Amino acid sequence: MSIREVAKRAKVSTATVSRAIHHDSRVNSQTAERVWRAVRELNYYPNVHARSLASGRSHIAGLIVSDITNPFFPELVQGFAEAALESGYDTLVASTNYDAARTSLAIRRMLERKADGVAIMTSEMDESLIAELKNRNVPMVFLDVAAPGRLISNLRVDYADGVGTAVRHLISLGHRRIAFLSGPDNLKSARVRREAFLECLSNAGLAIEDPRMVTDGGHRIDGGFDAMQRLLALDERPTAVLASNDLTAIGALRAIRNAGLRVPEDISVVGFDDIQLAAFTDPPLTTVRLPRTEIAERAFECLARNMDLGQEDGAEPVIATKLIVRASTAPYRG
Amino acid sequence: MSIREVAKRAKVSTATVSRAIHHDSRVNSQTAERVWRAVRELNYYPNVHARSLASGRSHIAGLIVSDITNPFFPELVQGFAEAALESGYDTLVASTNYDAARTSLAIRRMLERKADGVAIMTSEMDESLIAELKNRNVPMVFLDVAAPGRLISNLRVDYADGVGTAVRHLISLGHRRIAFLSGPDNLKSARVRREAFLECLSNAGLAIEDPRMVTDGGHRIDGGFDAMQRLLALDERPTAVLASNDLTAIGALRAIRNAGLRVPEDISVVGFDDIQLAAFTDPPLTTVRLPRTEIAERAFECLARNMDLGQEDGAEPVIATKLIVRASTAPYRG
DNA sequence: GCTCGCGCTGTAAACGTTTTCGAGAATAAG
């Protein structure tokens, strides 16, 4: 089952077998056919380790995520692995668990397995760690962190647009008093979303006068619950809220129901992310979808540019969001 | 950065370096120390491809699942990968998407990457496909399919016990009219759960007289919704229901609320699986947990027995379930 | 007729480890 046996059966040298398998145009089509027949008859497939050793290419793409258990990631993994597979790459996924030591370990594994490229889809990533990847000239792609560079790509998510369509959706439903449940300030994406919200509202002539209308939900269910309770205690409570995150929105849903009010009749709620759970809340949550599959595919494409197409520069595609209207929003009822 | 440079710096042969790295007891402790120092100074790490080629062991563990997007699997993947990592294995995960062609492709990938063992955690698996793995003597472990054999292990889930504790929980709360929302009959695990339910009830002297008290929920939310509506339409409706699956239970929750009744005051509901969503339903769902992390760890252990310990036979650990009591069950109120 | 180029194929040297075999030195046994 080695290349030598194929060579013997096809009555050629191993070099020719190798070339035929790689569809090298230099081999005569008849010989190639002979080789392929032998391959089929012997049910031969190449030893990837020997191949990697000789060629220097592992045909492994690395994918580093924070936590595969976080509902954001499985789709990402799936999409990436799928795209990789189509280009003949296997995917090596590593989970950092939001932990520095494990992150370092993840990088090390990528290095050891000699990944041809690695997608780093987690925010907690130290500059010093990626340095080694950079030194070894392995292409990388990040999610929304920095500018692209040599062999380094970046996926830019258009959060502002996502927030914008959500806000316009609420405005078009007649809402005027719109509150925002913000996320942790140390998260760049959370900050961007809040700023976008404020700007969008003031662009529409609805600039927020009461600062309590923007309150922290911490990107968690309980945080959203508490934050919504604060909003409900206001003299003039909002008729609609936009959450920085679906979990926050779910917490808000509970708080509203808990207060004896109804969604969407009394208050409209919009989330952000479109995690799977969002479709199963009661009522199903209107939310801004972050297209995970697309992110995954773009990420691999960026790597492929460098790995297969021989490009040296990085790309920076922008990822558009999409408003998914479900049942948690309804027209304002004066 | 090759073993040769380390050898040169430590003034030994590559053989000795290799041995030292593998903590071979035959190398003198002083020379070993010299080697390790050189390794550190050069920041050397071995080339896995060369290693695999020479040793014939890839240190890759395969994991085949149906659909990583299905909330059952991420934890499984995580647990498995974690356990594998601790033993120095990287995990290659493949998703079959419930599709025969992709399943075959997954197996092929395992073969090509020369996985040292593979865990097959999906039911749709053809005998003919695993034949090739068997031929190549790669250890396998399955989830609840057949008996173990040479290099083949099986994880047996104790569904009967899980159903039993759930039923006893309801009985101890005073419930006597308990219904069952069953799953698809072509799923072995679904059949087992239903049989266990019936037997458990008759053991308690509460044998079901009305066959309509066991009705198909199809393991889906909408199926559970419809099934529960049928139960609610009965003259004597149940005071508690056990679902074969959490999704079914969630559908039931909706149907009950939809009918103007309350959980758990009017009807108690118990699910099965303990998917993440179960903790976030309203009310949070009492359910029987299928310990995914434990399944994953056991699965890897089974492989490790064969891969590292040199055992030839397969194991068959049994996986115990656990009742998670949340807020969807309450004492019967006459 | 000679050279050149082209199309095709084979030889053999990598790639970086592991591992067998054997040798030399030191130690123990007799």
Add this chain to the structure above:
DNA sequence: CTTATTCTCGAAAACGTTTACAGCGCGAGC
């Protein structure tokens, strides 16, 4: 003191590919 044994190590042969390099046959150009 000789012989066996144990320790420690190195030389070199795998492992199964890829890929420079060279070679061969053959038709074309001169």
